[in-house]
Amino acid sequence: MNAPEATGRFEADEVDAWFGTKQVLRKVNLLIPERRITAVIGPSGCGKSTFIRCLNRMHELVPGARITGRIRLDGENIYAPEVDPVLLRRRVGMVFQKPNPFPTMSIRDNVLSGLRLTGALDRSRAEAIAEQALRGAALWDEVKDRLGEPGIGLSGGQQQRLCIARTLAVSPEVVLMDEPCSALDPIATARIEDLLSELKARYTIVIVTHNMQQAARVSDRTAFFLTGELIEVAETDTLFTSPTDRRTEDYITGKFG
Amino acid sequence: MQTSPKRHTDREYEAELQQVRERLLVMGGRVEEMIGNAVRAVGERDAGLARATIDLDHKVNRAEMEVDELCLRILARRQPMASDLRFLTLALKMVTDLERIGDLAVNICERAIDLRSETRLEGLDTLERMATVVQGMVRDAIDAFVHNDAERAQQVIDRDDEVDELYHVYFRDVLAVMVVGADNVERGVHVQSVAKWLERIGDHATNLAEIVIFMVKGKDVRHAGKLDP
Numbered sequence: 347m348n349a350p351e352a353t354g355r356f357e358a359d360e361v362d363a364w365f366g367t368k369q370v371l372r373k374v375n376l377l378i379p380e381r382r383i384t385a386v387i388g389p390s391g392c393g394k395s396t397f398i399r400c401l402n403r404m405h406e407l408v409p410g411a412r413i414t415g416r417i418r419l420d421g422e423n424i425y426a427p428e429v430d431p432v433l434l435r436r437r438v439g440m441v442f443q444k445p446n447p448f449p450t451m452s453i454r455d456n457v458l459s460g461l462r463l464t465g466a467l468d469r470s471r472a473e474a475i476a477e478q479a480l481r482g483a484a485l486w487d488e489v490k491d492r493l494g495e496p497g498i499g500l501s502g503g504q505q506q507r508l509c510i511a512r513t514l515a516v517s518p519e520v521v522l523m524d525e526p527c528s529a530l531d532p533i534a535t536a537r538i539e540d541l542l543s544e545l546k547a548r549y550t551i552v553i554v555t556h557n558m559q560q561a562a563r564v565s566d567r568t569a570f571f572l573t574g575e576l577i578e579v580a581e582t583d584t585l586f587t588s589p590t591d592r593r594t595e596d597y598i599t600g601k602f603g
Numbered sequence: 604m605q606t607s608p609k610r611h612t613d614r615e616y617e618a619e620l621q622q623v624r625e626r627l628l629v630m631g632g633r634v635e636e637m638i639g640n641a642v643r644a645v646g647e648r649d650a651g652l653a654r655a656t657i658d659l660d661h662k663v664n665r666a667e668m669e670v671d672e673l674c675l676r677i678l679a680r681r682q683p684m685a686s687d688l689r690f691l692t693l694a695l696k697m698v699t700d701l702e703r704i705g706d707l708a709v710n711i712c713e714r715a716i717d718l719r720s721e722t723r724l725e726g727l728d729t730l731e732r733m734a735t736v737v738q739g740m741v742r743d744a745i746d747a748f749v750h751n752d753a754e755r756a757q758q759v760i761d762r763d764d765e766v767d768e769l770y771h772v773y774f775r776d777v778l779a780v781m782v783v784g785a786d787n788v789e790r791g792v793h794v795q796s797v798a799k800w801l802e803r804i805g806d807h808a809t810n811l812a813e814i815v816i817f818m819v820k821g822k823d824v825r826h827a828g829k830l831d832p
Contacts (some may be wrong), residue, residue: 559682586684588821598684600616601609 350548354437354519354550356401361415363396363405363574369595370396372574374415376410380519383551385565385582387558389597392571394554398522401552402438419520425460436464440515443525445505446495452548453480453489456497456508475515483511484541484546503534505539508592514549521545523553527560539564558598562586570594614778619677620687622817623670623694624749630666630701633659635738637708638804642734643793644715645797652714655717663705667698689821693714693814697748700807700814704741707800707807714793721790724780730794733801736766740808744815759812760824766805773798 356378371393378384378401386394386439399405400413403424417424422433441461447456457476461467468474476493480486485507489500497508506526513521527535542564545551555561561568562582569579570589578591589595637656638677644653674691684690727744740759747755774795781791813825 505775558684562684587688589685596609598612599687600611 355380355420356520356550357416357418357421358397358400358553359418361413361417363393363400363401363413364411365396365408366410368575371400371413374571374574374576376569376576376579378550378552379567381546381548382566383546383553383564385561385568386552386554386571387556387561387568387575387597388571390556391573393574394571395524396399397571398440398524398554399554401520401522402435402440404435404440406431432447432464436516437458437518438520439516439518440521440522440524441506441509441513441526444533445502447500447505449496449498449509451497451499452494453497453508454493457511457515460512464516476511479511479515480508482514482545483507484537484544485511496602501534503530504531506534506538510538510541510545514545518549518586520550520552523551525554525556528556535560543601558586570597572597606816616681617676617679619673620690623673623677624770626666626670626673627694627697628699628745628749630663630670630698631741631748633663633666634701634704634708635741635745637663637705638711638741638801641708641711641715642797642801644712645718645794646731648715648719648721648723650716650719653715656712657709660705660709663702667702670694670698686814686818686821689761689818693818695725695747695812697811697814700810703806704807707804710800711797714797714831718790718793724777724790724794729769729776730797730801733766733769733773733798733805736769737801737804740805741811742768744808744811747812747815748818751815751819753816756812756815756819760809760816763805766802770798770802 350543356376358374358376360470361371361374374393374397386397388394396405400417401424403500405411406415411426419434419437423429426549448459451459454476455462457479461472461475463525477486477490480489485504488504497505500508508531510526511519513599527538530538542551542553546566553561553565567579568582568585570577570585570591570593572593578585578589578594580589585594586598589598595601611620637659640652640656640659643649644656674695677691681687734735740762743755744759746752777791777798778794781788810825816822816824
């Protein structure tokens, strides 16, 4: 599935999703351009996290959850029977709300854990990948002298960058981020946001956030979801200054609910 | 076109935006009054009215600073979005136009004081007509702003042509009077300046109206078709 022209472009086409009998996404059509940052915003329960979990087939891991419609990554249907979800998740990594380094692992082993799950690594190659991933996550300078120490000993912001490094170590095309800064202080948040602008040169990034100012600061495009529907998607500058749909306007100006 | 009556969930924020709206309304009303008084002071050679009107300008200047401060505070504290963002950034621009209109009214009042012992030039009622039109333009631009009414704002823009036309006609009329007698020249130059300032007020009212259209529609109509490609 790793075609040389793979760039991390997603196309969602008429996507519906359910938890049991409860429908949480309705006819979502959304193009996520490669190597740009797309922010997904909307009130709690609007389906934004479910949507990005459909992009790396994590939604189906929940018992009773299902999805219909098509999602293509670089033109290929990610729900085709021949697609191995584990391999897909290497191409489409995810960073979660709460930093979740493996508590018993060192910083180095945390970074390499994804790779080790998929096969043996020789020592020198492992060191090179760990350094590259930690540099990519803007954490290398802070941890290079203590790679053998527990990952859990880092600050919250550093732990989140460690999780980003873990995601980058498997060379994904797409990085999905589900509220990656909501547990972080403003300085740690600024570091992650600064990092995002560097990462988009190499990766497609989709970030779910409750923080509209964050979406406005970091993203190129913004998609607004409401009760499972994609209401509006536009260039971020346009969406936050002159949205076209009244529901978007009401939400982002705080006239909602 | 009216916006939905929906209010902000945060009532304090709603009140802050309302405060900006009200301050602008008061400021607009004040400069409108200054225009009327200034032209009346010229016509009636009323130096007392001219001085009282010049004093009003301090309030306009103060209002400009207050609105600026309010807007900056809201921008910093609330990080407004969409129509709120347009409203606040445009309020910052509107106060500048309103303050300039106040200054132009002061200029007219100063001419009224210079002309206080001079007789009126005959047959030149156009100044009053110009004043009436530009006063209406300022009033309607402010009303359009307060009511998010792009149509009314467009009518303001359309009326600017009438002001320009009145100005050109008046300029030629005064020139003709000045050619007839050297005694008319000083008065003529003064009233031509007054007409020029009224014409400038019309331009500021047009700016205000263009701002309103952008605020309501999110569409910039300034310099329509007149920018380099």
